[in-house]
Amino acid sequence: MSYNASSTYKTFLMHSTDGTTYTKVIDIKDFPDLGGEPETIDTTTLTDAMRTSVLGIQEAENFVFNANYDPTQFQSLVTLATADETAPSYYSVWFGGTEVSGSDPTPTGSLGKFDFKGTMAKPFVTGGGVNEARSMQITIAPASPVSFSVGG
Numbered sequence: 001m002s003y004n005a006s007s008t009y010k011t012f013l014m015h016s017t018d019g020t021t022y023t024k025v026i027d028i029k030d031f032p033d034l035g036g037e038p039e040t041i042d043t044t045t046l047t048d049a050m051r052t053s054v055l056g057i058q059e060a061e062n063f064v065f066n067a068n069y070d071p072t073q074f075q076s077l078v079t080l081a082t083a084d085e086t087a088p089s090y091y092s093v094w095f096g097g098t099e100v101s102g103s104d105p106t107p108t109g110s111l112g113k114f115d116f117k118g119t120m121a122k123p124f125v126t127g128g129g130v131n132e133a134r135s136m137q138i139t140i141a142p143a144s145p146v147s148f149s150v151g152g
Helices: 071-084
Strands: 011-016 023-026 038-042 053-058 063-068 089-098 106-120 135-142 147-149
Touching: 023 071, 071 089, 071 106, 071 135
Parallel strands: none
Antiparallel strands: 011 023, 011 089, 038 053, 063 135, 089 106, 106 135, 106 147
């Protein structure tokens, strides 16, 4: 039996203005579900012995990402969100990257790319407590279905 699994290490939030050339937005601490259950449409008639249904439209919640707070990156996110107010951008979550000793991993999407168009809301700083890292939240409202591909 073969079982392939991978960790969340080398997961990247990416952005593009044209849907072809992507750059990393920010290092993220987590990522949301990249899909959702479809609604069901009731097709039961008065002669059916049990309820019947067909799959409807897939549920699409906002995509919420958390990151460590940094004032420079926070301002970059505000700028990106302001640009999204006029037209949605292209976003993607990439799994996989390359790494050279002593440098940050480089995104490749070799384990999967999950692309979608969306509108980023202005980021906000999340609450904190004693002995915690400052964090900020990034919310992207999807404007298209998520498509999957593998890159390298």
